[in-house]
Amino acid sequence: MQIRFTKMQGAGNDFVVLDETQGRLGLTPAHYRFLADRHFGVGADQILTVRPAPTDGVDFEYVIHNADGGEVEQCGNGARCFARFVHDKGLTAKTEIRVQTQAGVIAPRLTDDGRVTVNMGAPVLEPARVPFDASGLPEQRKAQALTWPLELQAPALQPQVEVVAVSMGNPHAVQLVADVEAAPVAVVGPLIENHVRFTQRVNAGFMQVLSRQAIKLRVYERGAGETLACGTGACAAVVAGILLGVLDHRVDVHTRGGLLTIEWAGGAQDAVMMTGPATTVFEGQIHIPEEL
């Protein structure tokens, strides 16, 4: 099967974008894994699929698959690249685009400086909705919990980490570290990603506070491994930092792939606003082997 794709990146988080506005390609998880493969396919952290609006009130639907082939609820860097894609392809003349995702409707907006701002919706902290299984933890811990203890099954490392569990439509476990460059992301990241208390697995964020208006962040992503940036991860980290009292309401998030700016007023119903880059790298076509 020969398919056309667009390669894009947002702060170094990279994507294969597929246009299904004229009809479905009928791809399977194995096909998504092949497209994401950096040796046998195109190479990407996620595959983004653009589809026609499923209902009134939105302009498009966008579907997200991780490199491991699994469909997920939300992708922040992907939302910015989606908006750039539909605008530059002439699929819409709008600069603020309402799009249905598995996690609900979001509205990326193309700004005059070439970046994209996205209303990512309100964060969710209720454990059952992250989802995070708090069973067996002391009752008083549940009552006032902001951070949760995660026992790590890796004796060579610290036996436990404290994380803030927050959903941006997709689950995040954020911890404070003194130095992100020295943080054991490659070892602790997978342990957190697959921790039994995160029943849908989780994205593991490692946040270093530089000031009340700036952090450095590394994220070991669910279904993709460490990426150069994670948009929903940046939102989750800033929400966690504001709740912990160490960040103000507008924060520059320095990732390995670039700068994201996150704003959150701090109310449970307040939307998290994310601004950052979205770049088309190249167009291409690829043969997907039938035997996948």
Ligand SMILES: N[C@H](CCC[C@H](N)C(=O)O)C(=O)O
């Ligand atoms: N790995 C994430 C999906 C992609 C999120 C990330 N690339 C972003 O920019 O938000 C998950 O499994 O929830």
